[in-house]
Amino acid sequence: MQIESFFDKGLAQLTYAIISEGEIALIDPARDPSPFFHLENKYNAKIKAVIETHPHADFISSHGEFSLHQVKIYASKLSEVNYEHVTFDDGDEIKIGAIKLRAINTPGHSPDSISVLLEDETENPYAIFTGDTLFIGDVGRPDLRENSKDSATLKEKLAGKLYHSLHDKILKLPDNIIIFPAHGPGSLCGKSMSDNLSDTLGNQRKENYALQSMSESQFIKLILANQPFIPKYFTYDVLINKLGAPRLSESIEKVKYIESINEIVTDALIVDTRSSDLFKSGHIQGAINIPNGGKFETWLGSIISPDETFYLIASDDNILEEVLLKTAKIGYESKIAGAIVLQKPSGIQSKKIEAKDVIKADDKYTIIDVRDSNEVASEKYFLNSINIPLNKLRENVHSIPSGKPIAVHCAGGYRSAIGSSILESTQIEKVYDISESIKSLEALPKIDNLKK
Structure with a gap:
C-alpha cells in the first residue's frame, strides 16, 4: 500500500x-x-x-x-x-x-x-x-x-x-x-x-x-x-460540485481570446493579473489589478461575484495559461468574457507612496486598511485609518470620506495593490498604494486597538 x-x-x-x-x-x-x-x-x-x-x-x-x-x-x-x-x-x-x-x-x-x-x-x-x-x-x-x-x-x-x-x-x-x-x-x-x-x-x-x-x-x-x-x-462552488463540473480542457477551450483592447466592451469589468509595478506603469482605465500570485484564486473569487463576467489580462502567453487554470480551479473560467496578453505598459498610471511619508502626515490622508478585521484587532499601523476588508471594498466605496487623498495599505503590499486599483476603478482621484513599504513600519510599536 x-x-x-x-x-x-x-x-x-x-x-x-x-x-x-x-x-x-x-x-x-x-x-x-x-x-x-x-x-x-x-x-x-x-x-x-x-x-x-x-x-x-x-x-x-x-x-x-x-x-x-x-x-x-x-x-x-x-x-x-x-x-x-x-x-x-x-x-x-x-x-x-x-x-x-x-x-x-x-x-x-x-x-x-x-x-x-x-x-x-x-x-x-x-x-x-x-x-x-x-x-x-x-x-x-x-x-x-x-x-x-x-x-x-x-x-x-x-x-x-x-x-x-x-x-x-x-x-x-x-x-x-x-x-x-x-x-x-x-x-x-x-x-x-x-x-x-x-x-x-x-x-x-x-x-x-x-x-x-x-x-x-x-x-x-x-x-x-x-x-x-x-x-x-x-456558495457557487458548492452548487457546481453538486452538479459535477464540465471537463477542464473543454471548458478552458471555450474561453475567447481577443487580440486588441479595442474589443473590450465599454465599462466592462477587467481583471489585470500583471505585477503591481507593471500595472501601475500603465493600464486600462477601470481595470482591477489582482496580480498573479500565491493567492490569486482566492482573491479573484473574493472580489468578483459569480454572477459577474470579466475580461482577463496577463503579461505573456505562459502566464495567461497559468491564470486561466487558476481561474478554473474555482469554476470562474465560464465567467471570462475575453482573455488578452498585454506586454507593454499603456494607459492610466497609478502611484505609490512611502509608509514613512504617510505616518509623518497621516492627517492629510484618508488611510484605508484592507486587512481582515481580525488582523486589525491585533495590531494597527495608523491611528486614524479606516478598516474596510478587501473582500468588502467594492461594495463599500461609498462609505469612504471624500476631500483627502486616499492611501491604501495591508500587511505586505499584495492586497493594497488590489485595493488601490479597486478605488481607482471607481474614478476616485488621488489614490496611493502604500504597497510593500508598509513593512518598514514593522519595527515600530503597533497601535493596540484594545486600548483605544
Missing part, C-alpha cells in the same frame, strides 16, 4: 491517492485530473474509485471527469448531489487491492461531511482522511452555509454536530492513526491550521486547541469566534 498526496498551495487543498495491488482510490480530487491519471502509468494501476468527503466550497472537484472514464464516484447520501454516484455512509466500505476504505459520517463543517477510515492489509486502522472535519491544529469551520433558510441558527447546529463527530467518532480511534486532512495552512476553511500536512491522532489530541476537554457549548462558542471571511465564490 502507498499513499500519495497532492498539495495545491494556492488553495491550500489536498488530494490523496491510495494505491494497493494495481488499484487506486482518490479522495477529493482537484480540478485538474491529469496528475492523477499519470499515477496509472507510474504504478501500473487503475483508478477504481473517487471519494468526495463533501461538496466542496473552496475549489472545483474533478470527479465529473472520472465518471466519464467509468470510475465509480462515492459520496454521502446526505450530499444531495445530482451526478451518478454510489452512496458512501456509515457501514459502507470500498475494497482497493488489499486494503479497505470505510465511511464515517462526520457532519459539522457541512451537514453531509464524511471521513474515510483506511484499514491496512492486516485489517487494522492505519489512517483517516478527515476532509474538512479535522485539520492539523484546527477543525473545519461550520459557518459556510450562510445562504440556508435557517442560516442564523444552522452554524450553531453544525458546530454542535462537529463536536459530536469529533468526540463520539474520530477521537474514539487509536492514537497511532495518521490524520490526512483536505486542507493545510492558508485555507479559509479553518482559522489556525498548522504548517504540518499530517499528524497522528495522538499528537492532535494533545496539541489541537479544538480537541481539548470542554463542553459542547464551550466548543461552539470557541469554534465560531474569529473565523475568517467567506469568499463570494464559496
Whole structure:
C-alpha cells in the first residue's frame, strides 16, 4: 500500500491517492485530473474509485471527469448531489487491492461531511482522511452555509454536530492513526491550521486547541469566534460540485481570446493579473489589478461575484495559461468574457507612496486598511485609518470620506495593490498604494486597538 498526496498551495487543498495491488482510490480530487491519471502509468494501476468527503466550497472537484472514464464516484447520501454516484455512509466500505476504505459520517463543517477510515492489509486502522472535519491544529469551520433558510441558527447546529463527530467518532480511534486532512495552512476553511500536512491522532489530541476537554457549548462558542471571511465564490462552488463540473480542457477551450483592447466592451469589468509595478506603469482605465500570485484564486473569487463576467489580462502567453487554470480551479473560467496578453505598459498610471511619508502626515490622508478585521484587532499601523476588508471594498466605496487623498495599505503590499486599483476603478482621484513599504513600519510599536 502507498499513499500519495497532492498539495495545491494556492488553495491550500489536498488530494490523496491510495494505491494497493494495481488499484487506486482518490479522495477529493482537484480540478485538474491529469496528475492523477499519470499515477496509472507510474504504478501500473487503475483508478477504481473517487471519494468526495463533501461538496466542496473552496475549489472545483474533478470527479465529473472520472465518471466519464467509468470510475465509480462515492459520496454521502446526505450530499444531495445530482451526478451518478454510489452512496458512501456509515457501514459502507470500498475494497482497493488489499486494503479497505470505510465511511464515517462526520457532519459539522457541512451537514453531509464524511471521513474515510483506511484499514491496512492486516485489517487494522492505519489512517483517516478527515476532509474538512479535522485539520492539523484546527477543525473545519461550520459557518459556510450562510445562504440556508435557517442560516442564523444552522452554524450553531453544525458546530454542535462537529463536536459530536469529533468526540463520539474520530477521537474514539487509536492514537497511532495518521490524520490526512483536505486542507493545510492558508485555507479559509479553518482559522489556525498548522504548517504540518499530517499528524497522528495522538499528537492532535494533545496539541489541537479544538480537541481539548470542554463542553459542547464551550466548543461552539470557541469554534465560531474569529473565523475568517467567506469568499463570494464559496456558495457557487458548492452548487457546481453538486452538479459535477464540465471537463477542464473543454471548458478552458471555450474561453475567447481577443487580440486588441479595442474589443473590450465599454465599462466592462477587467481583471489585470500583471505585477503591481507593471500595472501601475500603465493600464486600462477601470481595470482591477489582482496580480498573479500565491493567492490569486482566492482573491479573484473574493472580489468578483459569480454572477459577474470579466475580461482577463496577463503579461505573456505562459502566464495567461497559468491564470486561466487558476481561474478554473474555482469554476470562474465560464465567467471570462475575453482573455488578452498585454506586454507593454499603456494607459492610466497609478502611484505609490512611502509608509514613512504617510505616518509623518497621516492627517492629510484618508488611510484605508484592507486587512481582515481580525488582523486589525491585533495590531494597527495608523491611528486614524479606516478598516474596510478587501473582500468588502467594492461594495463599500461609498462609505469612504471624500476631500483627502486616499492611501491604501495591508500587511505586505499584495492586497493594497488590489485595493488601490479597486478605488481607482471607481474614478476616485488621488489614490496611493502604500504597497510593500508598509513593512518598514514593522519595527515600530503597533497601535493596540484594545486600548483605544
